[in-house]
Amino acid sequence: MNTEYFESFDGTRLAVHRHGEGRPFVLLHGLFSSAQMNWIKWDHHEAIGEKGYEVIMLDFRVHGDSDAPQDPDKYPSNVLVRDVAALVDHLALEDYDLGGFSLGARTSLHATAHGVLQPRHLVVGGMGTAGLGEWHRRAAKFRRVIEKFDEIPRGDPDYFSMQFLKSQGVDRVAARLLLDTMPDLDLALLANITMPTLVVCGDEDRDNGSAEELAGLLPNAEYVEVPGTHMGSVTKAELGEAIAGWLAKTA
Template sequence: MKTEHFASFDGTDLALHRHGEGRPFVLLHGLFSSAEMNWIKWGHHETIAARGYEVLMLDFRIHGESAVPQDPAAYPSRVLVRDLVALVEHLGLDDYDLGGFSLGARTTLHAVATRVLAPARVVLGGMGTAGLGEWRKRSGFFRRVIDEFDSIEQGDPAYFSKMFLKSQGIDRTAARMLLDTMPDLDLALLDNVTMPALVVCGDEDRDNGSAPELAALLPNATYVEVPGTHMSSCTKPEMGQAIADWLGDTR
């Protein structure tokens, strides 16, 4: 695997981790996580690459090895979609697959449903209808984690999220600005996601609402259930295996 950096649409330095050779598969991580935490640490990138793919794993701004801008101007609406478009343009991708987990799945759907990008196939992990159409309500939970960070104690439902945020070294000021860039998605726009789609979710994961309901709303989707909660499903080999099996062998 190799890591390189490129300038996004506004000059922000973003990290890209590349592994394998073959068909391009852009893979995006979840909120306050990173490519390392979601895909590399657990070997999912290797499982997928072994089927004949180059796995292209972006660290979103403020995450992983990417820059953490402090200027509010660096956080326009849909900034992560714009970062994703910048990556696709930087790599000169035309025929490729695109996917992600949680925030990565959400960003994928925002880009595809609004016809900003047109990958051949999409993979949507840990995402349901509430995480799209009711994002502002969902993001209120994370705003509270940030705003009340120092007063959240064990026993509070937000404590685990607080500790995860701390473990990942997330800049809370930047994170608060990033949360405000993410609008709700009109679920009617899911009709535009006509390419084959995999919806894969943990059997105990309800964090973003119903994944089966999301699969039912997409014109050409397959639903696969893997073990785990929202936080644990990405740590289990079944997640990477489900993605690799659905993508198939290109060798």
């Protein structure tokens, strides 16, 4: 495992964790998580790397080992898409695969739907139609968590989210700025995503709406269920195994 740093399009310093050798697979984590929490801790990077891939795991700005600037000018619309594009340019990747979980999946879909990135294969984990077309509703939940942080009591529906945010040491000022950079996606644009795509989701995960419906809107997608809820599925070996197996099958 190597951890490197590079400057994104606006000079923000971002961390990249690289594991394995072979075909590049850029892998993106979920909201207020990190590469360590989503991919490394549960050995998903190992499962994928064993199939002949170099797993390139970015920590988004405001997450993990990357910088969390508090300057509002550092948060243009779809800034995370621009950060991933900057990583691809920095590494001079031309033939690569792309994937992510939750926010990472959402970012990957925005990037490919708008033609910013053109990976050969795409992996979409823990994401459904509501997390794209109705993202503003999901974002409102996290705005409340940030703004009412010290007031959310045990038993509140957002208590667990608040505790997770606290455990990850997320800068709440920067996190609030980041949330405002994430627009809804016009689901009609999913027709632009023509590369082979894996949509993988926990069998109890409804946090972002229907993943199966999302797979049906993508021109060339396969839908796979793994055990678990939204937060639970990423902790289970089946998620990494499903991604690794599909990549090996479609390589």
